[in-house]
Amino acid sequence: MVPDSLKQYIGKVDPPHLREVEKGAIRRYADAVGNDSPLYYDEEYARKSRYGCIVAPPGFFGWAKSTIPSAEGLVGVIGAMIEAGYADILDGGMAYDFYLPVRAGDTIVASPKVSDVSLKEGKTKMMIVRFETSYLNQNGDLVAKAYQTLIGRQL
Numbered sequence: 001m002v003p004d005s006l007k008q009y010i011g012k013v014d015p016p017h018l019r020e021v022e023k024g025a026i027r028r029y030a031d032a033v034g035n036d037s038p039l040y041y042d043e044e045y046a047r048k049s050r051y052g053c054i055v056a057p058p059g060f061f062g063w064a065k066s067t068i069p070s071a072e073g074l075v076g077v078i079g080a081m082i083e084a085g086y087a088d089i090l091d092g093g094m095a096y097d098f099y100l101p102v103r104a105g106d107t108i109v110a111s112p113k114v115s116d117v118s119l120k121e122g123k124t125k126m127m128i129v130r131f132e133t134s135y136l137n138q139n140g141d142l143v144a145k146a147y148q149t150l151i152g153r154q155l
Contacts, residue, residue: 001119002117002118002119002127003080003084005080005083005084006077006080006081006084006117006127006129007117008080009076009077009080009114009117009129010114010115010116010117011113011114011115012076012077012113012114013111013112013113014074014075014111014112014113016109016110016111017064017109017110017111017112018064018065018107018108018109019061019062019063019064019065019107019108019109019110020062020063020065020106020107020108021056021060021061021062021102021103021104021105021106021107021108022062022063022104022105023041023054023104025060025062025063026040026041026054026055026056026057026060026104027040027041029056029057029060030057030060033057035057037057039051039054039055040054040055040056040057041054042054051101051103053103053104053105054103054104055101055102055103055104056101056102056103056104058096058098059096060102061102061108061110061135061143061144062102062106062107062108074112074114074131077114077117077129078129078150081127081129081150081152082152084127084152085154085155086125086126086127086152086153086154086155087152087155088152088153088154088155089150089151089152089153090150090151090153091148091149091150091151092128092148092149092150092151093148093149094146094147094148094149095146095147096144096145096146096147097144097145097147098143098144099141099142099143099144099145100137100141100142100143100144101143102135102137102143102144103137106137106138106143107137107138108135108136108137108138108143109135109136109137110133110134110135111133111134111136112131112132112133113131113132113133114129114130114131115130115131115132115147116128116129116130117129117130124153124154125153125154126151126152126153126154127151127152127154128149128150128151128152129149129150129151129152130147130148130149130150131146131147131148131149131150132145132146132147132148133145133146133148
C-alpha cells in the first residue's frame, strides 16, 4: 500500500521553469549528443528546410533561466520517498511525446507534476514515482511532454 505521505503528491505541480533556447546552446547540445545535422547549426540550410530556421534536437528544451524547486512536487516527493524507507532511488527512464519543433529564440515553460505513485512488491518493495512535464513555447503551444520514472527500493 502506498503511504498517504506519498499519495498526497499525486497531481502536485512544481512552479513553471523558464527556459531559453538559443542557437549556440542548440549547437553545443547537438555536438554533445553526436548529432551533426545541419538543421542545428547551418542557418542557410535550416532556412530552406520545412522549419524555416534553426531548430533544436529532440529532447533539448533550452537552458533553465529560472528554476524554483518546490516541496510541493518533485523535491517533496523524493524527500517523502526517503522518509518512507525507499532511499535507494534510481532513474527508471524517460520517454517523450513531441508535438512541435523547438526553434532558436523560443522561450519554453516547463511545468513538471507528479502524475502517479505506486508500489510494486517482489523480492523487495519498490516505490514507483512517475512525473509528467509539459513544455510550452512563448505562444502557449505544447511542444512536448516528458515522462520520467523514479524507482525507490526499500532498504
